[in-house]
Amino acid sequence: MESFWDFFQNQILGMKWLNEEVGNALSAIGLDIESNVGASIQFFIYDTVKITVLLCVLIYLVSYIQSYFPPERSKQILGRFHGVGANIVAALLGTVTPFCSCSSIPLFIGFTSAGLPLGVTFSFLISSPMVDLASLVLLMSIFGSKIAVVYVLVGLVIAVVGGTIIEKMHMENYVEQYIKTAGSVDIEAPDLTIYDRIKYAWEQVVDTFKKVFPYILIGVGIGAFIHNWIPQSWIETVLGSNNPLSVILATLVGIPMYADIFGTIPVAEALFAKGAQLGAILSFMMAVTTLSLPSLIMLRKAVKPKLLALFIGICTGGIIVVGYLFNMFHHFLI
Numbered sequence: 001m002e003s004f005w006d007f008f009q010n011q012i013l014g015m016k017w018l019n020e021e022v023g024n025a026l027s028a029i030g031l032d033i034e035s036n037v038g039a040s041i042q043f044f045i046y047d048t049v050k051i052t053v054l055l056c057v058l059i060y061l062v063s064y065i066q067s068y069f070p071p072e073r074s075k076q077i078l079g080r081f082h083g084v085g086a087n088i089v090a091a092l093l094g095t096v097t098p099f100c101s102c103s104s105i106p107l108f109i110g111f112t113s114a115g116l117p118l119g120v121t122f123s124f125l126i127s128s129p130m131v132d133l134a135s136l137v138l139l140m141s142i143f144g145s146k147i148a149v150v151y152v153l154v155g156l157v158i159a160v161v162g163g164t165i166i167e168k169m170h171m172e173n174y175v176e177q178y179i180k181t182a183g184s185v186d187i188e189a190p191d192l193t194i195y196d197r198i199k200y201a202w203e204q205v206v207d208t209f210k211k212v213f214p215y216i217l218i219g220v221g222i223g224a225f226i227h228n229w230i231p232q233s234w235i236e237t238v239l240g241s242n243n244p245l246s247v248i249l250a251t252l253v254g255i256p257m258y259a260d261i262f263g264t265i266p267v268a269e270a271l272f273a274k275g276a277q278l279g280a281i282l283s284f285m286m287a288v289t290t291l292s293l294p295s296l297i298m299l300r301k302a303v304k305p306k307l308l309a310l311f312i313g314i315c316t317g318g319i320i321v322v323g324y325l326f327n328m329f330h331h332f333l334i
Helices: 002-013 016-028 036-066 071-079 084-096 101-113 118-130 133-143 145-168 177-182 194-229 232-239 246-254 261-273 278-290 293-300 305-333
Strands: none
Touching (some): 002 133, 016 036, 036 084, 036 133, 036 194, 036 261, 071 084, 071 101, 084 145, 101 118, 101 177, 118 145, 118 305, 145 278, 145 305, 232 246, 246 305, 261 278, 278 305, 293 305
């Protein structure tokens, strides 16, 4: 069973066979794949193809599942729960919704306008970009199943705790007035046929691919540069175990950046290979996907500065704590 899982993780998800084929093809045309240039080209082609294939398959599967949870139905589901249970359900619903923080904000605004508790909507807003189902599979392809599962679980914990804190602090007055007075129209969720769901899933693949692919190329390019041109000693000095501030530094560097899980995976893969601490890498990924500058600008249009600052503080603090916990217990996960 273990050998089958290793095969699935390395050859199906990780596509190690593809890396070998790319290397053989480049060698066949006379390129030295042991050189920095050759190795960078091999990394770029391999990671771009691998992530693109996983991207399309995962978006299709997740979008098909998501077709059962349109905003109207999601609102109805959330409305049935109260207290921490509602925060947990909201965080779980976030795993089958958009892949980046900017795409999650319109749904957050819609849920808030519909009168759902503010803490519940924030639990959704935190979990949606941080721990979608795609992140689970992609992380498994790089770090293995233990790290991937724990990453998703702690992300859900941050979402639930963050939403609960905001709920307990009664921050409703810090939502912009136009959001509170917008109201919403209750529209019964459409009863889609299997063909409709297949069509919807394919449309989501095409639409998301167009938006995400440039960031994949950028992420893979950065990963190739880190992997083959930056000395390992530099990475270990900045993000290695000898730097106690590595998690904080990685989190603060990640916050202004804009990408999703697909764009950050190749960077994380390269940093991991160069000796960066696991906690610093995962904190960087969480910060990039959850607290990107464009999403914070969009969120500012819906909430007042005090609530925005509280949201940033909760997420940043949670991400840093999680990073250090990963560093402490990484021996049990690898």
